[in-house]
Amino acid sequence: MAEMKAQRDAYGEVLIELGKKYDNLFVLDADLTKSTKTADFKKAFPERHINCGIAEGNMMTVAAGIASCGNIAFASTFAMFAAGRAYEQIRNSIAYPHNNVKVVATHAGLTVGEDGATHQCLEDIALMRAVPGMVVLAPSDAVQTKEACRFAAEYDGPVYIRVGRLPIPVVYTEGEYKFELGKSERLADGKDVTLMFCGPFYQLAMDVKAILEKNGLTARIVDMPSIKPIDTVAIKDAITDTGLIVTIEDHNVFGGLGSAVSDALAELDVCRHNGKEIIKIGAQDKFGTSGTPAEILKAYGFDAVEIAKQIIATKCPEFAGEIQL
Amino acid sequence: METKVFAKEMRKLILEAIYNSKSGHPGGSLSCTDILAVLYNEEMRRDVNDPKNQDRDRFVLSKGHACPAMYSALALKGYFPVEDIKTFRKIDSYLEGHPDMKHIPGVDMTTGSLGQGVSAACGMAISAKKQNKDFRVYTILGDGEIEEGQCWEAFMFAAHYKLSNLCVFIDSNGLQIDGDVNEVMSSAPLADKMKAFGFNTLEIDGHDLDAIRGALKAAKECTDKPTAVIAKTVKGKGVSFMENQAGWHGVAPNKEQYEQAIQEVEANG
Numbered sequence: 001m002a003e004m005k006a007q008r009d010a011y012g013e014v015l016i017e018l019g020k021k022y023d024n025l026f027v028l029d030a031d032l033t034k035s036t037k038t039a040d041f042k043k044a045f046p047e048r049h050i051n052c053g054i055a056e057g058n059m060m061t062v063a064a065g066i067a068s069c070g071n072i073a074f075a076s077t078f079a080m081f082a083a084g085r086a087y088e089q090i091r092n093s094i095a096y097p098h099n100n101v102k103v104v105a106t107h108a109g110l111t112v113g114e115d116g117a118t119h120q121c122l123e124d125i126a127l128m129r130a131v132p133g134m135v136v137l138a139p140s141d142a143v144q145t146k147e148a149c150r151f152a153a154e155y156d157g158p159v160y161i162r163v164g165r166l167p168i169p170v171v172y173t174e175g176e177y178k179f180e181l182g183k184s185e186r187l188a189d190g191k192d193v194t195l196m197f198c199g200p201f202y203q204l205a206m207d208v209k210a211i212l213e214k215n216g217l218t219a220r221i222v223d224m225p226s227i228k229p230i231d232t233v234a235i236k237d238a239i240t241d242t243g244l245i246v247t248i249e250d251h252n253v254f255g256g257l258g259s260a261v262s263d264a265l266a267e268l269d270v271c272r273h274n275g276k277e278i279i280k281i282g283a284q285d286k287f288g289t290s291g292t293p294a295e296i297l298k299a300y301g302f303d304a305v306e307i308a309k310q311i312i313a314t315k316c317p318e319f320a321g322e323i324q325l
Numbered sequence: 326m327e328t329k330v331f332a333k334e335m336r337k338l339i340l341e342a343i344y345n346s347k348s349g350h351p352g353g354s355l356s357c358t359d360i361l362a363v364l365y366n367e368e369m370r371r372d373v374n375d376p377k378n379q380d381r382d383r384f385v386l387s388k389g390h391a392c393p394a395m396y397s398a399l400a401l402k403g404y405f406p407v408e409d410i411k412t413f414r415k416i417d418s419y420l421e422g423h424p425d426m427k428h429i430p431g432v433d434m435t436t437g438s439l440g441q442g443v444s445a446a447c448g449m450a451i452s453a454k455k456q457n458k459d460f461r462v463y464t465i466l467g468d469g470e471i472e473e474g475q476c477w478e479a480f481m482f483a484a485h486y487k488l489s490n491l492c493v494f495i496d497s498n499g500l501q502i503d504g505d506v507n508e509v510m511s512s513a514p515l516a517d518k519m520k521a522f523g524f525n526t527l528e529i530d531g532h533d534l535d536a537i538r539g540a541l542k543a544a545k546e547c548t549d550k551p552t553a554v555i556a557k558t559v560k561g562k563g564v565s566f567m568e569n570q571a572g573w574h575g576v577a578p579n580k581e582q583y584e585q586a587i588q589e590v591e592a593n594g
Binding site for chain 2: 024026047048050052053055057058060061062063064065066067068069070071073088089092093096097098
């Protein structure tokens with residue numbers, strides 16, 4: 001079993017590292033410091049941590065004001081209240097003037113679990129992708145989260161980083177992995193289908209791949225941490241080499257990774273083979289619900305067997321529904 | 326230039342900008358003109374030759390639609406050519422319909438979406454405090470604008486962090502797009518609310534230059550609280566047919582009206 005670590009824990013750690021490196025880096029939070037893990041930064045640099053109380057709109061614009069004075073501002077709350085509640089502040093006060101604010105939104109998606117639909121943001125990638133000039137990142141493990149934050153601190157301009165609540169497998173090795181904007185990571189290769197995921201779905205993708213192999217199909221696995229800009233080369237390679245892309249994201253299938261890949265796919269100059277090119281695994285235009293994260297994911301179709309069946313049915317028209325497990 | 330003359334020249338440029346663009350917000354620009362005139366012509370520590378200096382006093386026009394007033398002040402101070410005022414709101418002009426910090430020299434914060442400027446001003450003020458800089462931050466809100474809940478989030482923030490380097494003007498002209506502020510959504514009793522929110526609260530005549538100067542002095546002398554200056558003003562001040570008319574919130578004068586307005590401003594000034 002791989003080591004498990006929550007991305008928000010990694011965020012708390014990297015903030016301290018960044019606080020040491022940049023003496024003009026401020027961190028803002030909206031009464032969720034223990035959940036977002038900015039409390040760690042507060043302990044190390046109390047003078048540069050600003051709790052804004054439960055007022056996310058004000059927090060985002062305060063962050064813009066701080067950044068306008070030549071500083072780097074990291075602002076954190078749950079994805080629902082960052083991209084959701086404070087959308088317009090992010091759009092008008094951060095992104096439009098290109099202020100140097102990094103919105104790191106935790107507790108994204110269905111994997112929030114028991115808190116239910118009001119707290120499960122399934123639209124944040126869509127909202128942030130639509131904002132001109134916004135960089136949108138959805139890292140897939142703790143190591144990549146740290147790297148994304150290091151990149152964001154170095155980059156001059158607005159960045160949105162979405163992370164989850166739960167401990168998830170550590171995929172990368174600290175010190176070896178280097179995040180690059182607009183680049184994906186090919187984690188396994190295969191020739192029949194490409195599984196493109198972001199966020200907490202490394203293990204699910206590996207499980208799907210294992211099932212497919214028992215049924216005579218091989219899968220490429222590509223981690224897509226950079227949603228905007230997106231790795232169009234990887235998408236072109238995927239469709240050219242495997243003919244089918246399956247996107248997996250803890251987000252509505254409208255506007256998220258699946259849409260971003262579809263957008264790129266539609267504009268590619270490649271030979272088409274007149275078949276289905278993409279399957280989007282995600283919330284199928286539905287709100288979330290309460291339950292354990294595992295229960296919710298199963299109920300919403302994040303199930304290795306079900307995904308494998310869809311892939312086999314697409315690739316093998318004679319498929320009758322029986323698969324080898 | 327004497328500040329009284331500076332304010333008169335501002336008013337003429339405001340009218341010129343809006344007349345030429347055939348769009349814009351004369352009423353609320355003319356009501357905050359005298360406050361901006363004192364700030365830009367006397368009060369703020371700023372250098373036109375070093376507009377991005379990190380130690381400069383900051384100004385955020387939270388009621389961003391009144392930018393003809395700010396652009397006029399900036400032009401008169403030499404941040405850009407006065408002739409460019411004529412290009413306000415036109416395609417290819419940098420004088421955007423609402424303040425744009427990326428493209429307009431001297432503009433410290435992009436505003437226009439009401440309620441956000443005061444939060445940005447809080448961000449500037451707290452970064453000055455945290456980084457031991459002595460610059461001050463000024464912002465002007467509309468009395469309609471404070472219906473936005475975000476203003477009150479920002480007021481709480483300013484008092485909580487004792488942002489004594491922040492001075493918030495409320496341009497209390499009593500009118501918003503749909504009419505009388507007290508009929509659309511009353512904020513009365515505003516002074517009591519600002520006091521209760523922890524502000525050093527002053528009430529002045531927003532067209533009395535000495536009263537504005539006095540408020541700025543009192544704001545600087547208060548070292549443990551942010552200051553709110555509720556400035557009673559006249560929407561459309563200086564142009565008889567625009568004064569106290571909600572209808573002149575966002576309408577441009579025609580040629581005849583423009584010429585009459587300029588004559589009146591000249592005569593009054």
